[in-house]
Amino acid sequence: MKNQSSTNHPGASIALLRPCLNKDLWDHAEPQYIAAQQKAALQHAHAHSFGYFITQDSAFGNLILPVLPRLDPE
Template sequence: AILAELDKEKRKLLMQNQSSTNHPGASIALARSPLNKDFRDHAEQQHIAAQQKAALQHAHAHSSGYFITQDSAFGNLILPVLPRLEAE
Protein backbone atom coordinates (compact mmCIF):
# COMPACT_ATOMS: atom_id res chain seq x y z
CA ALA A 1 0.00 0.00 0.00
CA ILE A 2 2.78 2.44 0.88
CA LEU A 3 4.65 1.61 -2.31
CA ALA A 4 1.55 2.39 -4.36
CA GLU A 5 1.19 5.73 -2.57
CA LEU A 6 4.84 6.56 -3.16
CA ASP A 7 4.59 5.56 -6.83
CA LYS A 8 1.49 7.76 -7.21
CA GLU A 9 3.27 10.70 -5.55
CA LYS A 10 6.34 10.16 -7.73
CA ARG A 11 4.22 10.18 -10.90
CA LYS A 12 2.46 13.33 -9.73
CA LEU A 13 5.77 15.08 -9.08
CA LEU A 14 7.22 13.91 -12.39
CA MET A 15 4.17 15.25 -14.22
CA GLN A 16 4.61 18.58 -12.44
CA ASN A 17 8.28 18.52 -13.41
CA GLN A 18 7.43 17.84 -17.06
CA SER A 19 4.91 20.68 -17.13
CA SER A 20 7.46 23.03 -15.58
CA THR A 21 10.01 22.28 -18.32
CA ASN A 22 8.05 24.71 -20.47
CA HIS A 23 9.41 27.40 -18.16
CA PRO A 24 13.24 27.66 -18.33
CA GLY A 25 14.98 27.21 -15.00
CA ALA A 26 11.89 25.86 -13.26
CA SER A 27 12.65 22.14 -13.52
CA ILE A 28 13.90 20.19 -10.52
CA ALA A 29 15.72 16.87 -10.63
CA LEU A 30 13.42 14.97 -8.29
CA ALA A 31 14.99 11.57 -8.75
CA ARG A 32 18.33 12.72 -7.32
CA SER A 33 16.97 15.02 -4.64
CA PRO A 34 17.99 14.05 -1.09
CA LEU A 35 14.70 15.56 0.10
CA ASN A 36 12.80 13.04 -2.03
CA LYS A 37 14.73 10.18 -0.37
CA ASP A 38 14.10 11.64 3.09
CA PHE A 39 10.39 11.91 2.26
CA ARG A 40 10.28 8.26 1.19
CA ASP A 41 12.18 7.14 4.30
CA HIS A 42 9.89 9.15 6.58
CA ALA A 43 6.74 7.83 4.86
CA GLU A 44 8.01 4.25 5.13
CA GLN A 45 8.82 4.69 8.83
CA GLN A 46 5.34 6.08 9.48
CA HIS A 47 3.78 3.15 7.64
CA ILE A 48 5.82 0.63 9.63
CA ALA A 49 4.94 2.40 12.88
CA ALA A 50 1.24 2.21 11.99
CA GLN A 51 1.56 -1.49 11.16
CA GLN A 52 3.39 -2.12 14.46
CA LYS A 53 0.70 -0.31 16.42
CA ALA A 54 -2.08 -2.27 14.71
CA ALA A 55 -0.28 -5.60 15.25
CA LEU A 56 0.37 -4.77 18.90
CA GLN A 57 -3.27 -3.82 19.53
CA HIS A 58 -4.48 -6.99 17.81
CA ALA A 59 -2.09 -9.18 19.82
CA HIS A 60 -3.08 -7.61 23.13
CA ALA A 61 -6.79 -7.95 22.30
CA HIS A 62 -6.58 -11.60 21.23
CA SER A 63 -3.88 -13.03 23.49
CA SER A 64 -3.16 -13.26 27.18
CA GLY A 65 0.55 -12.79 26.49
CA TYR A 66 2.60 -9.61 26.46
CA PHE A 67 4.18 -8.20 23.30
CA ILE A 68 6.58 -5.37 22.47
CA THR A 69 7.48 -3.56 19.26
CA GLN A 70 11.10 -3.99 18.28
CA ASP A 71 13.10 -4.33 15.09
CA SER A 72 13.59 -7.95 14.18
CA ALA A 73 16.16 -9.58 11.91
CA PHE A 74 13.28 -11.67 10.56
CA GLY A 75 10.92 -8.77 9.80
CA ASN A 76 8.55 -9.34 12.72
CA LEU A 77 6.64 -6.22 13.72
CA ILE A 78 6.12 -7.32 17.33
CA LEU A 79 7.86 -9.81 19.57
CA PRO A 80 6.42 -11.81 22.46
CA VAL A 81 7.88 -11.23 25.90
CA LEU A 82 8.47 -14.53 27.69
CA PRO A 83 9.07 -14.57 31.45
CA ARG A 84 12.18 -16.28 32.77
CA LEU A 85 11.33 -18.96 35.27
CA GLU A 86 13.77 -19.87 37.99
CA ALA A 87 15.04 -23.43 37.83
CA GLU A 88 13.98 -25.34 40.94
Protein backbone atom coordinates in the same frame (compact mmCIF):
# COMPACT_ATOMS: atom_id res chain seq x y z
CA MET B 1 -2.11 -15.19 -27.83
CA LYS B 2 -1.12 -11.67 -26.74
CA ASN B 3 -3.79 -11.67 -24.02
CA GLN B 4 -2.53 -14.99 -22.71
CA SER B 5 0.61 -13.42 -21.21
CA SER B 6 -1.51 -11.07 -19.10
CA THR B 7 -3.63 -13.96 -17.84
CA ASN B 8 -0.55 -15.95 -16.85
CA HIS B 9 0.80 -13.02 -14.86
CA PRO B 10 -2.22 -11.25 -13.34
CA GLY B 11 -0.19 -8.59 -11.50
CA ALA B 12 2.05 -7.77 -14.46
CA SER B 13 -0.09 -4.87 -15.66
CA ILE B 14 -0.57 -3.29 -12.22
CA ALA B 15 1.51 -0.19 -11.62
CA LEU B 16 3.87 -0.10 -8.66
CA LEU B 17 2.27 1.30 -5.53
CA ARG B 18 5.31 3.31 -4.47
CA PRO B 19 4.80 6.84 -5.76
CA CYS B 20 7.56 8.74 -7.50
CA LEU B 21 8.42 11.08 -4.66
CA ASN B 22 11.56 12.82 -3.63
CA LYS B 23 13.72 10.23 -1.82
CA ASP B 24 13.91 12.41 1.31
CA LEU B 25 10.12 12.65 1.47
CA TRP B 26 9.70 8.90 1.03
CA ASP B 27 12.34 8.08 3.68
CA HIS B 28 10.48 10.33 6.13
CA ALA B 29 7.04 8.85 5.39
CA GLU B 30 8.07 5.18 5.49
CA PRO B 31 8.93 5.03 9.25
CA GLN B 32 5.55 6.59 10.07
CA TYR B 33 3.81 3.85 8.08
CA ILE B 34 5.87 1.17 9.84
CA ALA B 35 5.08 2.70 13.24
CA ALA B 36 1.35 2.64 12.43
CA GLN B 37 1.67 -0.97 11.30
CA GLN B 38 3.49 -1.91 14.52
CA LYS B 39 0.85 -0.19 16.64
CA ALA B 40 -1.98 -2.00 14.85
CA ALA B 41 -0.21 -5.37 15.17
CA LEU B 42 0.45 -4.78 18.87
CA GLN B 43 -3.17 -3.79 19.57
CA HIS B 44 -4.41 -6.86 17.70
CA ALA B 45 -2.06 -9.16 19.62
CA HIS B 46 -3.09 -7.74 22.99
CA ALA B 47 -6.79 -7.99 22.12
CA HIS B 48 -6.67 -11.60 20.87
CA SER B 49 -4.04 -13.22 23.09
CA PHE B 50 -3.30 -13.79 26.76
CA GLY B 51 0.43 -13.20 26.21
CA TYR B 52 2.57 -10.11 26.50
CA PHE B 53 4.17 -8.53 23.46
CA ILE B 54 6.71 -5.80 22.76
CA THR B 55 7.55 -3.93 19.57
CA GLN B 56 11.12 -4.50 18.46
CA ASP B 57 12.96 -4.80 15.19
CA SER B 58 13.71 -8.42 14.41
CA ALA B 59 16.23 -10.03 12.10
CA PHE B 60 13.31 -12.07 10.76
CA GLY B 61 11.07 -9.08 9.99
CA ASN B 62 8.66 -9.57 12.88
CA LEU B 63 6.98 -6.37 14.05
CA ILE B 64 6.14 -7.68 17.52
CA LEU B 65 7.78 -10.28 19.72
CA PRO B 66 6.15 -12.39 22.43
CA VAL B 67 7.61 -11.94 25.90
CA LEU B 68 7.39 -14.23 28.90
CA PRO B 69 6.86 -12.30 32.12
CA ARG B 70 9.61 -12.50 34.72
CA LEU B 71 8.18 -14.04 37.89
CA ASP B 72 9.61 -13.45 41.34
CA PRO B 73 10.65 -16.67 43.09
CA GLU B 74 8.39 -17.42 46.04
